[in-house]
Amino acid sequence: MNLAAQIDDLSFAHPGADLPALEKVSLLVPAGESAALLGPSGAGKTTLLALLDGRLRGWRGRVSVLGASLDPDQPPLRRLRPDTGFVFQEFALVERSTVLRNVLNGRLGRMPPLRAFLGSPTARDVEVAHRALADCGIADLAERRVDSLSGGQRQRVAIARCLAQEPRLILADEPVSNLDPARAGEILALLTEAARVRGATALFSSHQPDLARRFAQRIIGIRGGRITFNVPTSELNDDTTADLYREVEPMSGRGLRAVS
């Protein structure tokens, strides 16, 4: 099987935290699929996505992304970084800049360092950025400033910036958390279809199991820092999903106890 990510016996605690955010995680993410990461608040979704994005140090275990091993003590090599794109929950856009400029920022990792420093895109960079805008349905917003946009429009800009990077793996942290159900469906359709057309893998976290099931081919459950299931969407049953969100109450010592 061609894999976008392979994780073996991964554990990680945030600096200063008492408990690990991820514990003995082993996970295979097939390439070319859209997969949703479901789990209650604090389960470890953001931490897992940040780790796959190469932003965390000091973990234990083995992690490989798009065939290259990550080093727990070093950021990924510059030449490999653009292959993984990230859509942040809070968008992380430059508010006072235009939509097109923001989307062109997605090209920076693909430019030679001097060109990136000067912020001087090639004709191809501009062409790729315009295609990403068109694919996200916001070609008409190219010259608008980001601080004049709605939440749904910003989310499209954030996805367009990620697509302009031409990533082979798209990681998205709760990409529809700020949107009403109709808009949320549109954005997930957009994200998963853009990944499919490009032959890329998408892994997105979500608090909305029904939407995730509509748009992801694979559902991964995480709870208390541990993977509880990783199945094709067609094999996921309602009890498994309900179990993931069973209430938990703190035990006197370490860990959490499920409440039936």
Ligand SMILES: Nc1ncnc2c1ncn2[C@@H]1O[C@H](COP(=O)(O)OP(=O)(O)OP(=O)(O)O)[C@@H](O)[C@H]1O
């Ligand atoms: N910077 C940090 N420092 C210390 N602990 C952290 C930090 N970030 C997250 N944690 C802890 O790590 C655990 C996992 O958090 P994480 O944000 O990955 O969960 P999540 O599943 O994304 O939650 P949510 O759905 O609420 O966004 C939680 O116990 C959280 O409190």
